[in-house]
Amino acid sequence: MLLKKKLLALAAVITISGTVLSACGGASSDNGSKKSESKFKVGMVTDTGGVDDKSFNQSAWEGLTTFAKDNKLSAGKANSEVRYLQSNQASDHIPNLNQLVHQNFNLVFATGFTMVEDISKVSSQNPNSQLAIIDSVVTGKDKKPLKNVANITFKEQQGSFLVGVVAGLSTKTNKIGFVGGINSALIKKFENGFKAGVKSVNPKAEIYAQYAGAFDAPDKGQTIASTLYGKGADIIYQSAGATGNGVFTEAKSEKKDGKKVWVIGVDRDQYDQGLPEDVTLTSMVKRVDKAVYDVSKRTKDGDFPGGEVLEYGLKENGVGIAPSTQHLSKDILNKVNDYKQKIIDGSITVPSTDKEYKTFLSTLK
Incomplete structure (x- = not known):
């Protein structure tokens, strides 16, 4: 009788253990399935x-x-x-x-x-x-x-300052243009930083700035570029999104007619945009690609920067000059690097508004 009770107890233990193990195994399989399904989007x-x-x-x-x-x-x-x-x-x-x-x-x-x-x-x-x-x-x-x-x-004004230095040292006519998309605080950072760079190395240069009122109007960009080149500008810096494609179109047309004109690209290295006529002097690279990558990675790693204001400047390698610099002399590139270091160490504060630009000009006298 005692032996029978012991055997029954042992059977119960085995049954319970089997049930528990089965449940654990099922949960593990289910979780693994869920993990494989939930990819970051x-x-x-x-x-x-x-x-x-x-x-x-x-x-x-x-x-x-x-x-x-x-x-x-x-x-x-x-x-x-x-x-x-x-x-x-x-x-x-x-x-x-x-x-x-x-x-x-x-x-x-x-x-x-x-x-x-x-x-x-x-x-x-x-x-x-x-x-x-x-x-x-x-x-x-x-x-x-x-x-x-x-x-x-x-800090678009910082990268724009550097291509302004390039323009100021490269112009042959001492006339330089800027074409913006929508006239806004953002694009004013490009304009004023650029003008400050030009004036820092070439105080006599004349700068024409004009806005298209849109980021998706290449025809307007081409018309404005034609006007500025017609005034004698031999370099135009465009910060106008797809509107800026029209500036390249006009520059290539002018080059075909025998005129020596250049475009400074924006956001990406736009060297290819100037081909086959080769009209891209250089570009101001704004590392939007780096920023979206960084924020995506942080979010995927569980560190979503909600409520934060992330700012990318020269120090963070968020803006700068594109790798395509084959049209720039060693002396120009050295000057660009000198100004870059001064901006990073705080010796130069680049203006981003019209008021700040006016103040900046007074310090150059």
């Missing part, structure tokens, strides 16, 4: 310039595709973990942002200051979303950055 909404603007949006997308490759994520297709939605008009911004948020993307970028109000609305309606905006800071009623938005900004 990051999306981007372009402004009206489009993803192939050969400038700002394209640089952002290049950063995301590099991130996708480094993290073994699919990119570019409708069901990819990394994808973009193109805005053909301003009214597309909110629907595009909402679409990615509602599809449970872990991080959604808005490219450009024109989407400030849009991302503010989307972020307030989706407080658990993780959003990022490039070239602006989104704040709430208390004037503080929103907790679910990472704000990416650049």
Whole structure:
């Protein structure tokens, strides 16, 4: 009788153990399945310039595709973990942002200051979303950055100062142009930094600045460039997104007619934009690609910089001169490096507004 009781107890223990082991095994398999299904997803909404603007949006997308490759994520297709939605008009911004948020993307970028109000609305309606905006800071009623938005900004005036030095030392006519997209605080940073660089090395240079009023109007860019080249400018720095493509078109046309003119590109190394006539003097590189990569990596690693204002300047390698410098002499490049170091160590504070530029000019006298 005692033996029978012991055998029954042992059988019960074996049954319970088997059940527990079976349950544990099932849980492990289930978790493994869930982990394999939940890949990090990051999306981007372009402004009206489009993803192939050969400038700002394209640089952002290049950063995301590099991130996708480094993290073994699919990119570019409708069901990819990394994808973009193109805005053909301003009214597309909110629907595009909402679409990615509602599809449970872990991080959604808005490219450009024109989407400030849009991302503010989307972020307030989706407080658990993780959003990022490039070239602006989104704040709430208390004037503080929103907790679910990472704000990416650049010291464009610093990089623009360096290409201004290039222009001031390279011009043969002492007449230089600047073509901007939308006349805004952002593009004024490009303009005033550029003019300060020119004047620092060539006080006698005359600078013409004109705005197209749009980032997606290459025809306007070409018309303005034609006007400035017609005034005698032999170098134009363009900060105009897809509008700037028209500046390259005009420069190539002028070169075919035997005129010696140059374009300074922006955001990306735009050397190829000047081919086959070879009209790109150099470019001011704004590392939007680096910024979106950094923020994507931080977010994937569990360190989403929501509520932070991230600023990329010369010191952070966020702006600078493009690798394509074959048209620049060694003396010019040495001068550029001298000014770069002075900006980094604080000896020179580059102006970003009209008022600051006026003050800066007074220090050169």
